[in-house]
Amino acid sequence: MKFNGWILSFLLLICSDVLAKLPEQSAVPGGVVILPVGSIEETKPDVRFEDKPVMVVKADGLWQAVVGVPLSAKAGTLRVVVKRGEEKSTQLFSIKDKQYPTQYITVKDKRKVNPNSLDMKRINQESSRIQQALTAWTDTDSETVNFIWPVKGRVSGLFGRRRVFNGEPRKPHSGMDIAAKTGTPIQAPASGIVRGTGNYFFNGNTVFIDHGQGLITMFCHLNRIDVKDGQTVNQGDIIGTVGATGRVTGPHLHLGVSLNDERVEPRLFFPPESELK
Incomplete structure (x- = not known):
C-alpha cells in the first residue's frame, strides 16, 4: 500500500509522540519528577518551579512537566505553579530523602x-x-x-x-x-x-x-x-x-x-x- 508524503509524515509524527522517551523518574534530591499537567487537547501550560520555567512535553496523551529537583532539597512536599491563560493552579509532589556517600x-x-x-x-x-x-x-x-x-x-x-x-x-x-x-x-x-x-x-x-x-x-x-x-x-x-x-x-x-x-x-x-x- 502506498502513502502520500503528507500521510507518512503524519503517521511518523503520531508514532514519535507515542514513543516519546522521558527520563527515569526519581523523587529524591538531585532527581527528576514527572507530573501530568493536562490533556494535549488543551493548550500547553506554562509550569514554574521556584520561579524557574519547567520543561513540558507530550507523552501518553498528556502534557507532562519534567521537573529537576535541587540536590539541596529536603524530604517533604514541593510544588509547581501551572498556568494556562488566566488560570493558575498549584500542583504538589513529594520527595524522599537520599544520603549520598x-x-x-x-x-x-x-x-x-x-x-x-x-x-x-x-x-x-x-x-x-x-x-x-x-x-x-x-x-x-x-x-x-x-x-x-x-x-x-x-x-x-x-x-x-x-x-x-x-x-x-x-x-x-x-x-x-x-x-x-x-x-x-x-x-x-x-x-x-x-x-x-x-x-x-x-x-x-x-x-x-x-x-x-x-x-x-x-x-x-x-x-x-x-x-x-x-x-x-x-x-x-x-x-x-x-x-x-x-x-x-x-x-x-x-x-x-x-x-x-x-x-x-x-x-x-x-x-x-x-x-x-
Missing part, C-alpha cells in the same frame, strides 16, 4: 582547593558565564530524551557524592565522571545548540549543549574543544576530546545534566551503564 580526593595543585585572590577574581567572572549557559531556554513543543553516552569508559565518580578535597569539605559532585584516555572523542548525546565553551578554573575546557526547554548537558576537563558557541550539533557529532584540564586527578570526562537550572542525576537520562563498556 562521601568521596575523599587528593589534589596536587593546592590552589584548586584553596584559590588565591587572583584565582577568586577569575572564578567570580567565570560564574556568570557558566550561569548564563545553564539558564539558557529554547522553546520547543515536544522534547524526547533519547541520549547516547558521550564516551565509553569506567565510571570513576558518581553524582551527588559529598566531596572532601585535601581534607576540606566542598560542594557535592554535580555530575558523573567517566575515566577515559586523553584524546578520546566525545560525542554529543543528542541534538542541540552549543551555548557556551571556554576554559574555566575548576572545570577546565568545557562545552555546554542546550537541548531545549532548560535541558542542558555539560562536558568538563576536555583536552580539546571542537565546537563553537551557537553551533548546532546532531547526536553523535564530535564536540571535543577527553582531557585533564581544571581540577582533576587524571584524564576523565565530567558529564553534567541541568534541568530547570538544577543539576540532576545524569544516569536518569542515559541508557544502562553496561553500554559504557
